[in-house]
Amino acid sequence: xxxxxxxxxxxxxxxxxxxxxxxxxxxxxxxxxxxxxxxxxxxxxxxxxxxxxxxxxxxxxxxxxxxxxxxxxxxxxxxxxxxxxxxxxxxxxxxxxxxxxxxxxxxxxxxxxxxxxxxxxxxxxxxxxxxxxxxxxxxxxxxxxxxxxxxxxxxxxxxxxxxxxxxxxxxxxxxxxxxxxxxxxxxxxxxxxxxxxxxxxxxxxxxxxxxxxxxxxxxxxxxxxxxxxxxxxxxxxxxxxxxxxxxxxxxxxxxxxxxxxxxxxxxxxxxxxxxxxxxxxxxxxxxxxxxxxxxxxxxxxxxxxxxxxxxxxxxxxxxxxxxxxxxxxxxxxxxxxxxxx
Amino acid sequence: xxxxxxxxxxxxxxxxxxxxxxxxxxxxxxxxxxxxxxxxxxxxxxxxxxxxxxxxxxxxxxxxxxxxxxxxxxxxxxxxxxxxxxxxxxxxxxxxxxxxxxxxxxxxxxxxxxxxxxxxxxxxxxxxxxxxxxxxxxxxxxxxxxxxxxxxxxxxxxxxxxxxxxxxxxxxxxxxxxxxxxxxxxxxxxxxxxxxxxxxxxxxxxxxxxxxxxxxxxxxxxxxxxxxxxxxxxxxxxxxxxxxxxxxxxxxxxxxxxxxxxxxxxxxxxxxxxxxxxxxxxxxxxxxxxxxxxxxxxxxxxxxxxxxxxxxxxxxxxxxxxxxxxxxxxxxxxxxxxxxxxxxxxxxxxxxxxxxxxxxxxxxxxxxxxxxxxxxxxxxxxxxxxxxxxxx
Numbered sequence: 001x002x003x004x005x006x007x008x009x010x011x012x013x014x015x016x017x018x019x020x021x022x023x024x025x026x027x028x029x030x031x032x033x034x035x036x037x038x039x040x041x042x043x044x045x046x047x048x049x050x051x052x053x054x055x056x057x058x059x060x061x062x063x064x065x066x067x068x069x070x071x072x073x074x075x076x077x078x079x080x081x082x083x084x085x086x087x088x089x090x091x092x093x094x095x096x097x098x099x100x101x102x103x104x105x106x107x108x109x110x111x112x113x114x115x116x117x118x119x120x121x122x123x124x125x126x127x128x129x130x131x132x133x134x135x136x137x138x139x140x141x142x143x144x145x146x147x148x149x150x151x152x153x154x155x156x157x158x159x160x161x162x163x164x165x166x167x168x169x170x171x172x173x174x175x176x177x178x179x180x181x182x183x184x185x186x187x188x189x190x191x192x193x194x195x196x197x198x199x200x201x202x203x204x205x206x207x208x209x210x211x212x213x214x215x216x217x218x219x220x221x222x223x224x225x226x227x228x229x230x231x232x233x234x235x236x237x238x239x240x241x242x243x244x245x246x247x248x249x250x251x252x253x254x255x256x257x258x259x260x261x262x263x264x265x266x267x268x269x270x271x272x273x274x275x276x277x278x279x280x281x282x283x284x285x286x287x288x289x290x291x292x293x294x295x296x297x298x299x300x301x302x303x304x305x306x307x308x309x310x311x312x313x314x315x316x317x318x319x320x321x322x323x324x325x326x327x328x329x330x331x332x333x334x335x336x337x338x339x340x341x
Numbered sequence: 342x343x344x345x346x347x348x349x350x351x352x353x354x355x356x357x358x359x360x361x362x363x364x365x366x367x368x369x370x371x372x373x374x375x376x377x378x379x380x381x382x383x384x385x386x387x388x389x390x391x392x393x394x395x396x397x398x399x400x401x402x403x404x405x406x407x408x409x410x411x412x413x414x415x416x417x418x419x420x421x422x423x424x425x426x427x428x429x430x431x432x433x434x435x436x437x438x439x440x441x442x443x444x445x446x447x448x449x450x451x452x453x454x455x456x457x458x459x460x461x462x463x464x465x466x467x468x469x470x471x472x473x474x475x476x477x478x479x480x481x482x483x484x485x486x487x488x489x490x491x492x493x494x495x496x497x498x499x500x501x502x503x504x505x506x507x508x509x510x511x512x513x514x515x516x517x518x519x520x521x522x523x524x525x526x527x528x529x530x531x532x533x534x535x536x537x538x539x540x541x542x543x544x545x546x547x548x549x550x551x552x553x554x555x556x557x558x559x560x561x562x563x564x565x566x567x568x569x570x571x572x573x574x575x576x577x578x579x580x581x582x583x584x585x586x587x588x589x590x591x592x593x594x595x596x597x598x599x600x601x602x603x604x605x606x607x608x609x610x611x612x613x614x615x616x617x618x619x620x621x622x623x624x625x626x627x628x629x630x631x632x633x634x635x636x637x638x639x640x641x642x643x644x645x646x647x648x649x650x651x652x653x654x655x656x657x658x659x660x661x662x663x664x665x666x667x668x669x670x671x672x673x674x675x676x677x678x679x680x681x682x683x684x685x686x687x688x689x690x691x692x693x694x695x696x697x698x699x700x701x702x703x704x705x706x707x708x709x710x711x712x713x714x715x716x717x718x719x720x721x722x723x724x725x726x727x728x729x730x731x732x733x
Contacts, residue, residue: 027436049434056427125381148518156424156517157448157471158453160478177459253459254452263421295431298424302378 021202024281031284035187044181048075051179053295059185061195061287062244064271066237071096072278074233075213079265080140084238086260087112088245091161093255102167109246117238119150121231124321144260158256162249176250186247193240198280209233216276275323369733371410373432375425376443385445385648386477391641406660418449425449425537426456433460439669440659447471454483461671468653475698479730484678484697486658487651488620491726493597496703496719498530498642512541515570515644523569523596537562555585569596576604579611615708621647621687622704624715633686654685696730
C-alpha cells in the first residue's frame with residue numbers, strides 16, 4: 001500500500017514584511033562587523049579623529065532612525081525631529097554638569113523624551129500630511145528660538161564645559177574621552193535602539209503603523225484607533241531621538257541651539273531617504289555615508305551642500321528605495337529561498 | 342573655485358619664497374582656519390580668509406617664522422558649532438596644525454576653545470565679540486585679538502561723556518538675547534560715565550513698523566538714542582525716524598553691526614550723524630594702515646573691514662610669539678603670547694595676560710555723506726574694562 005503522498009504542508013509562509021526586516025538585520029550585522037573591524041584598526045593606529053567622526057555619525061544615525069520610524073513606517077514626515085534630539089542633548093548636558101553620571105543623563109533624557117514627546121504628539125497628531133510636517137517644523141523652530149534666547153541655557157552660545165564622564169556597567173567602565181571606547185559604546189547603544197525599534201515594528205502595533213501608511217481610513221474600519229497608534233509611534237520616535245541626542249554632549253562636551261534647528265532635522269530626513277526609508281538599517285548606513293561625504297567634500301570645496309543636494313536628487317530619481325534598496329531585495333530573496341526545502 | 346585658485350596662488354607664492362630663500366627649513370608651520378565659507382556668515386569668513394592669506398604671503402616672502410614657511414589649511418564651519426568642532430578636530434588630529442583660528446560666531450569659538458583645551462592646543466578668534474569668551478567662559482588655550490563687545494560699548498560711552506556730558510539716553514533694541522545684552526551693556530556704561538537712562542523698548546526682529554515706539558521716545562525727550570538693531574531692521578528704523586522728523590534733535594548711537602557697508606546704501610541720508618565704536622576702520626590715517634589697505638585691495642579687490650584687519654594682525658602676533666618662544670610648543674607659545682605687544686595696521690595691540698583679551702586703541706566713527714569718518718580715538722586701557730577671568 002502506498003503511503004499517500006504527504007500533503008505539502010504549506011511552509012508557514014513567512015510574510016514579506018518579516019523577511020524584509022530580517023534582511024535589514026543581516027545588513028545591520030554586516031554594519032556591526034565592519035564597525036568592530038574599524039574600531040580595532042582605529043585603536044591599533046591610535047586614531048582619534050576618524051573614530052570620533054564615526055561616533056558622531058552613529059549618534060546622528062539614532063536621530064535618522066527616529067525619522068524613519070515616522071516616515072518609513074507610519075508615513076508621517078517629521079520636519080522637526082531635531083526638537084527631541086536637541087532636548088535629549090540639553091537635558092543630558094545639564095544633568096552631566098550637575099551629576100557626572102551617564103545613567104542619570106540617560107534617565108533624564110528618557111523621561112524628558114517621553115513627556116515632551118507625549119505633549120508634542122498630542123499637538124502634532126491633530127493634523128495629517130503636509131500639516132503634520134509643518135506643525136512638527138514649527139514646534140522645533142519655536143523651541144529652538146526659545147533656547148536660543150534663554151540665558152540660563154547659554155542662549156546663542158550654547159553650553160560648554162560638559163565634563164568627561166566614566167560610563168560604567170557593573171565592574172566595567174571607561175571614559176567618554178577614549179575614542180575607541182566611546183565608539184564601541186555608541187555602536188552598541190544605537191544597535192540596541194535599532195533592535196528595540198525593529199522589535200516594536202514587528203509586533204501587531206508595527207503592522208498597524210504600516211497599514212496606516214498605506215491607508216489610514218481603512219484602519220479605522222478594522223476597529224483600531226489610528227490616533228492612538230500614531231501617538232505611540234510619535235512618542236517612540238521622540239524617545240529614540242532624545243536618547244540619541246543624550247550622547248552628543250558626552251562626545252563633544254557642549255551643546256548649542258543649532259542642534260535644534262532645521263538643518264539638523266532636514267539632514268536626518270535626507271539621511272533616511274538616501275539610506276532607504278522604511279528599512280531602519282538604511283538610516284544607519286545613510287548617516288555613516290553622509291557624514292563621511294560631508295567631512296571629505298567639505299574640506300575640498302565650500303560648495304559641499306551642492307554635492308549633497310545632487311546625491312539626494314539622484315537617489316530620489318534613480319533609487320526610490322534608497323541605497324539599501326540596491327542590496328536588500330537580494331538578501332530578501334536569499335532568505336526566502338533558504339526556507340524552501 | 343576662485344577661492345581655491347587664490348589659495349593655490351597663495352601657496353605658490355609661499356613655495357616661491359622657499360625657493361628664493363635656501364635657509365628656509367622645508368617643514369612648514371601649519372595654521373588651521375575653521376571659518377564659515379558658506380551660508381549667512383560667508384562674507385565674514387571671506388574677509389578672515391583674505392586677511393590671513395595676505396599676512397601669510399607677506400610673512401613667507403620675508404622668510405617665514407623662524408625660517409619655516411606658514412601654511413594655512415581652511416575648513417568650512419558653516420557657522421555651526423557642531424560642524425566647527427568636527428572640522429577643528431580634523432585639523433588638530435589629521436592635519437596636525439600647530440595653531441587654529443577663524444571661528445566667527447561665539448558659540449563656535451567657545452566650543453572649539455574647549456576642544457583645544459582638551460587637546461592641548463591653542464586657538465585665537467579674530468571675529469567673535471561675545472564678552473564671555475575672555476570673561477566668565479575664558480580658557481587658558483583661547484586668545485582674542487579683536488575688540489570684544491564691551492570695548493566697543495566703552496569706547497562709545499567715553500565719547501558720549503566727552504561730547505555730551507550727562508546725556509539723557511533712550512534705548513531701542515531688537516527683542517532677542519543679544520539685543521537685550523548689548524542694550525544692558527551700553528546702559529551700564531552710560532550710568533558709569535554719568536549719563537541718565539530714560540527708558541528702553543525692545544522691538545521684535547524684522548519689525549516693519551517702528552513708529553509705534555516714537556511717541557514714547559518723543560515723550561521722554563532724549564538727547565541720544567542708542568540702538569542695536571541690525572541689517573534691514575536698521576534701514577526701516579532710520580528711514581522712519583527721518584520721516585517722523587526725530588533725527589533733527591536726537592543723536593543716534595549704535596552697535597558696530599547696526600550700520601555696515603551692506604545697509605548704508607539703503608539707509609541713505611538718514612544714516613548721516615550715526616555714531617558707533619569700532620576696533621578698526623579703513624580710514625585710519627597711519628602709514629602702516631595705508632600700506633595694508635593697498636596690499637589688501639590689490640589681493641582681494643575690495644576694502645578690508647575689521648575682520649580682515651584683525652585676522653591679518655593675528656599672524657604677526659603668532660609669528661612674534663613663536664619666535665620669542667623658539668618653538669611651536671603649546672605651553673611655550675602660550676607664555677609668549679601672554680602680555681605680547683605687537684604691531685598691526687590698527688596700531689599696537691597687547692594681549693592681556695589675565696584674560697587673553699587684546700587691548701587696543703578703539704575708534705569712534707560717525708557717518709557723514711554715506712562714509713564713516715573717525716571722530717575720536719579712545720586709548721586701549723580706557724576701553725578694555727576689568728579682567729574678570731578667574732580660570733587661570
